Amino acid sequence: MLLGIDIGGTKVVLAVGDAEGRSRASRRRPMALSGDWRADLDGLVDEARGLLDEAGLEASALSRIGVSVPGPCNPATGVLINPPNLPGWRDVPVAAHLSDALGVPARIENDANAAALAEARFGAGQGVDDLVYLTMSTGVGGGVISGGRLVHGAFGAAGEPGHMPIVPDGRVCACGLRGCLEAYTGGNAWRDHLRTIAPPDSDAVVRAGGDPAALLPEHVVEAARSGDAWANEVFGRWLDDLAQGIAAIVMLLEPRRIVLGTIAVAAGEALCFAPLRARLATRLWPRQAERLEIVPAALGKTLPERAGFAVALQPAGR
Amino acid sequence: MLLGIDIGGTKVVLAVGDAEGRSRASRRRPMALSGDWRADLDGLVDEARGLLDEAGLEASALSRIGVSVPGPCNPATGVLINPPNLPGWRDVPVAAHLSDALGVPARIENDANAAALAEARFGAGQGVDDLVYLTMSTGVGGGVISGGRLVHGAFGAAGEPGHMPIVPDGRVCACGLRGCLEAYTGGNAWRDHLRTIAPPDSDAVVRAGGDPAALLPEHVVEAARSGDAWANEVFGRWLDDLAQGIAAIVMLLEPRRIVLGTIAVAAGEALCFAPLRARLATRLWPRQAERLEIVPAALGKTLPERAGFAVALQPAGR
Numbered sequence: 279m280l281l282g283i284d285i286g287g288t289k290v291v292l293a294v295g296d297a298e299g300r301s302r303a304s305r306r307r308p309m310a311l312s313g314d315w316r317a318d319l320d321g322l323v324d325e326a327r328g329l330l331d332e333a334g335l336e337a338s339a340l341s342r343i344g345v346s347v348p349g350p351c352n353p354a355t356g357v358l359i360n361p362p363n364l365p366g367w368r369d370v371p372v373a374a375h376l377s378d379a380l381g382v383p384a385r386i387e388n389d390a391n392a393a394a395l396a397e398a399r400f401g402a403g404q405g406v407d408d409l410v411y412l413t414m415s416t417g418v419g420g421g422v423i424s425g426g427r428l429v430h431g432a433f434g435a436a437g438e439p440g441h442m443p444i445v446p447d448g449r450v451c452a453c454g455l456r457g458c459l460e461a462y463t464g465g466n467a468w469r470d471h472l473r474t475i476a477p478p479d480s481d482a483v484v485r486a487g488g489d490p491a492a493l494l495p496e497h498v499v500e501a502a503r504s505g506d507a508w509a510n511e512v513f514g515r516w517l518d519d520l521a522q523g524i525a526a527i528v529m530l531l532e533p534r535r536i537v538l539g540t541i542a543v544a545a546g547e548a549l550c551f552a553p554l555r556a557r558l559a560t561r562l563w564p565r566q567a568e569r570l571e572i573v574p575a576a577l578g579k580t581l582p583e584r585a586g587f588a589v590a591l592q593p594a595g596r
Numbered sequence: 597m598l599l600g601i602d603i604g605g606t607k608v609v610l611a612v613g614d615a616e617g618r619s620r621a622s623r624r625r626p627m628a629l630s631g632d633w634r635a636d637l638d639g640l641v642d643e644a645r646g647l648l649d650e651a652g653l654e655a656s657a658l659s660r661i662g663v664s665v666p667g668p669c670n671p672a673t674g675v676l677i678n679p680p681n682l683p684g685w686r687d688v689p690v691a692a693h694l695s696d697a698l699g700v701p702a703r704i705e706n707d708a709n710a711a712a713l714a715e716a717r718f719g720a721g722q723g724v725d726d727l728v729y730l731t732m733s734t735g736v737g738g739g740v741i742s743g744g745r746l747v748h749g750a751f752g753a754a755g756e757p758g759h760m761p762i763v764p765d766g767r768v769c770a771c772g773l774r775g776c777l778e779a780y781t782g783g784n785a786w787r788d789h790l791r792t793i794a795p796p797d798s799d800a801v802v803r804a805g806g807d808p809a810a811l812l813p814e815h816v817v818e819a820a821r822s823g824d825a826w827a828n829e830v831f832g833r834w835l836d837d838l839a840q841g842i843a844a845i846v847m848l849l850e851p852r853r854i855v856l857g858t859i860a861v862a863a864g865e866a867l868c869f870a871p872l873r874a875r876l877a878t879r880l881w882p883r884q885a886e887r888l889e890i891v892p893a894a895l896g897k898t899l900p901e902r903a904g905f906a907v908a909l910q911p912a913g914r
Contacts, residue, residue, distance in 0.1 A: 389870060408750040422848060424749075429742050431850025432726040433887060436742075442844040442880060445764060446836070457840075518764070522775075526760040526844050530740060532749025549706060561761060561773060 279339045281326050281380070282586020284346040285309065287363025292322065294329045297591060299400040301583050302333035315370045323379040327525055343376050343384035344590025347394035356386050387589045388501035391428055391437055393581060394421025401576035404536045411575070412453045415540040418460040424531060429594065442465060444522045453532040462519035465495045465541055472498060472512060481506035497552035499545045500586045513549065521557035528566055543574045597657045598904060599644050599698070600904020602664040603627065605681025609900035611638065612647045617718040619901050620651035626914065633688045641697040661694050661702035662908025664710035670752045681851050683777035707906045709746055709755055711899060712739025719894035720855045729893070730757055731860040736778040742849060746910065758782060762840045780837035783813045783859055790816060790830060799824035816864045840877035840910045846884055853889040861892045
């Protein structure tokens with residue numbers, strides 16, 4: 279039996295489940311920090327024991343622990359390095375602490391990599407050994423799976439597709455660099471840009487209560503779906519930029535499938551996936567474009583539980 | 597003992613050597629096609645037997661064969677698909693044919709991947725598990741090694757860094773797409789572009805015999821080294837474009853080391869590698885830039901022999 283933990287900046291999800299990703303018992307609560315990471319992790323250990331009990335399982339039924347963490351980490355050592363959203367947690371040996379307390383192996387991965395593993399094992403990437411997942415959320419996180427294994431890179435920090443440059447000397451990104459894919463297609467950056475150019479009479483702004491400063495990506499997606507010309511134009515540009523980033527990924531890695539999250543899932547097949555495939559047909563060689571599958575993420579609200587399970591189930595070694 | 601074969605469009609190199617890459621006997625000759633690929637491969641088998649003999653080795657000393665091939669291939673099946681430079685060779689089962697004839701396992705890889713493996717094992721990438729090699733020759737080929745293994749992609753066609761788009765709707769590439777890294781930094785494309793903009797009085801054009809239409813990358817490199825302003829300006833732009841491509845690679849894969857071939861090797865540390873590192877310091881996050889090593893390819897003329905040996909020495913499986 280597996281223990282999966284998804285530690286976020288604002289909430290934490292714990293779940294006990296099996297290798298097929300079926301949850302037996304789970305808990306979701308706000309993330310409350312005591313100021314002492316040891317106490318915080320010991321609290322998670324107590325909750326995990328409670329969950330096993332709730333599921334009618336002995337502690338000895340537990341075989342592995344997987345943790346999704348909100349920030350840079352070293353999966354080889356199990357240390358969470360410097361999560362921006364967890365004050366007081368710095369260089370925390372998450373895996374070792376949980377493993378010692380519960381007596382089974384524990385692994386950690388950053389949230390985007392954990393989500394990639396979860397989609398690969400339980401969601402839209404099932405059966406595929408070569409996969410790239412892009413969150414397409416407030417930012418553009420991601421994970422690269424090659425030959426069935428997560429690509430960690432030389433120091434555990436691979437999988438930052440959101441910060442591939444797509445425009446020379448382009449827009450400034452929140453990360454400080456210029457021209458990043460995220461500066462064009464990340465939800466926050468796209469929203470901020472659109473607020474400066476949105477025509478007050480566009481249906482998207484009407485949906486934002488008439489205030490361009492209140493415009494959100496979902497307003498643009500809804501307005502585009504209902505036929506608003508401006509919304510369709512800017513969503514088309516979003517797809518152009520995303521297609522350029524995906525083309526770079528395909529040229530380098532040739533994944534069989536690309537899984538796209540949040541904004542793409544909300545926009546759906548007709549508005550997002552079909553026109554994105556058409557754009558890639560002009561940015562890839564014919565055989566690449568024919569073979570590439572681009573699909574929406576499938577796990578939705580079950581992602582936090584499944585992320586921990588998928589991290590736990592990674593093969594040993596890198 | 598290993599048999600390494602480098603099949604090129606114009607020449608073929610055969611070598612018998614050991615796992616440390618030391619050649620015991622080798623042969624280099626023009627590639628002559630009979631019109632029958634079976635006869636061509638049988639010719640290589642005879643030559644291989646001759647080389648073993650020349651090296652004073654029994655046929656039974658041979659343990660593995662590795663072949664570098666000039667075009668798309670399927671390393672899993674050992675089939676060379678459609679090499680543009682080998683008329684009459686189409687869907688040729690190179691590995692199976694050589695393996696049957698010589699009685700030992702054989703593997704094939706396309707030339708850029710084979711070169712990446714060779715630099716990783718015997719050259720500038722020794723001791724590094726996460727490596728990207730870019731040929732920087734007439735085109736920009738490459739190979740990606742992640743966690744000690746070549747990344748083949750879903751259908752064996754990964755490792756095309758030269759065709760990552762770096763400029764939206766940019767220059768047309770020889771491959772038919774737009775804005776490819778190769779369209780800006782590949783030797784042929786760069787040369788063709790420079791011929792259209794070279795000032796007749798630049799030192800680079802003087803080195804080309806005074807004719808801009810005869811300008812070659814080496815003239816620009818030599819002129820830049822001797823202080824010509826125009827040559828330094830265009831070489832600086834070449835470095836800008838290359839840096840953008842490398843930044844995308846690092847964000848996605850976080851290699852420990854990037855190995856650059858031909859043009860970069862010719863330009864050297866002061867003209868190419870030092871200013872390239874400076875450009876990457878503004879295109880990567882500080883920790884990434886500090887950790888990344890960018891070095892010249894080291895094998896030079898011994899590459900063809902070593903390429904075959906390195907292909908032969910790949911671990912089993914993917």
